[in-house]
Amino acid sequence: MKRTLPIFAVLTAALLSYSLYEALVLAPTDQLQGDVYRIIYYHVPSAWTAFLLFGINFVCSIQYLVRGNPRSDRLTNWIVIGVGVVIAVAAYLVTLPKGMLPSAVATTGFLIVGLYFLVKKLFSHQAVDVLAVVSAEVGVVFCTVVLVTGPLWARPVWGIWWASGDIRLTSTLVLWLLYVAFLILRTMIDDADRRALVSAFFGVFTFLDVPLVYGSIWWWRTQHPQPVVFTSAGLDPTMRKVFYLSWLSLTCLMALLIRQRYELESSREELRTLEQELEAT
Amino acid sequence: MKNLDSVFAAYLIGWGIFFVFSLSVARRAAGLKEELGRLKERLQDSARQGK
Numbered sequence A: 001m002k003r004t005l006p007i008f009a010v011l012t013a014a015l016l017s018y019s020l021y022e023a024l025v026l027a028p029t030d031q032l033q034g035d036v037y038r039i040i041y042y043h044v045p046s047a048w049t050a051f052l053l054f055g056i057n058f059v060c061s062i063q064y065l066v067r068g069n070p071r072s073d074r075l076t077n078w079i080v081i082g083v084g085v086v087i088a089v090a091a092y093l094v095t096l097p098k099g100m101l102p103s104a105v106a107t108t109g110f111l112i113v114g115l116y117f118l119v120k121k122l123f124s125h126q127a128v129d130v131l132a133v134v135s136a137e138v139g140v141v142f143c144t145v146v147l148v149t150g151p152l153w154a155r156p157v158w159g160i161w162w163a164s165g166d167i168r169l170t171s172t173l174v175l176w177l178l179y180v181a182f183l184i185l186r187t188m189i190d191d192a193d194r195r196a197l198v199s200a201f202f203g204v205f206t207f208l209d210v211p212l213v214y215g216s217i218w219w220w221r222t223q224h225p226q227p228v229v230f231t232s233a234g235l236d237p238t239m240r241k242v243f244y245l246s247w248l249s250l251t252c253l254m255a256l257l258i259r260q261r262y263e264l265e266s267s268r269e270e271l272r273t274l275e276q277e278l279e280a281t
Numbered sequence B: 001m002k003n004l005d006s007v008f009a010a011y012l013i014g015w016g017i018f019f020v021f022s023l024s025v026a027r028r029a030a031g032l033k034e035e036l037g038r039l040k041e042r043l044q045d046s047a048r049q050g051k
Helices: A004-026 A035-066 A070-093 A102-122 A125-158 A167-188 A192-207 A209-219 A237-280 B004-050
Strands: none
Touching: A004 A035, A004 A237, A004 B004, A035 A070, A035 A102, A035 A125, A035 A167, A035 A192, A035 A209, A035 A237, A035 B004, A070 A102, A125 A167, A125 A192, A125 A237, A125 B004, A167 A192, A167 A209, A192 A209, A237 B004
């Protein structure tokens, strides 16, 4: 693992540089917005990555709460599988908002199940608490990028930096504030078990804003435009290729940041253990 | 090429945020490593004194 990390870091740097070149040079100019639309290659993948990280935090929070008890753990396994199947089936049976692709919704359902069992396989009961705080912190960083790049895109296109009262913008800001509160909350509790338990409850509650942020542009009329990726409206094929490459490169960056931050949290745990040992002697 | 200043500002600030975060994690990790080393030494000392 120690050897593969520098190789992965170099590959990520190369991928980020190439995707930047594609986004700024190779991608065609948008007919309506001109070049300013190129912010999409940074703004939207950052938002998706933030959602993914908050999803990881949600999964970790649930797992911390249920894995202490084998019965509730088994029950939750079946509930997660059930939720995944229901989402996948409902995607084709229920009338979705105009433009939303059933295949995209069904895939999301299966991804939730996959993510849940992947985290369960790779992380112990105590380690999911560490992953929860790491994913929340890196998620806040990606969400900050979304909140900064959004107004920089809005100003030339809408004529305003921020549309007050717009539900997509407001719910995203609330999402950022909730996860900042999650991180502050953890610093206020000294006892490790209590801190993990309280933040797990808070993590489950906090995630409820993510579907609201995502669905807001489908359910309400907003200043923020409707999505163009994974919808029937679609993106120009070249733009789509550049978009996916940008998303892939930011996902690799996310993996690196998680790894770096996870090591820091592990060192903190080691420090706490050593301090307790020292106190005992 | 209109509004390129907004595009460059968005990319620059975005990269700046990632860079500052990564740097802050690295600094915090370096501080912790030092503290860990000190604690390990103290533990070894107290173990020697115990003998």
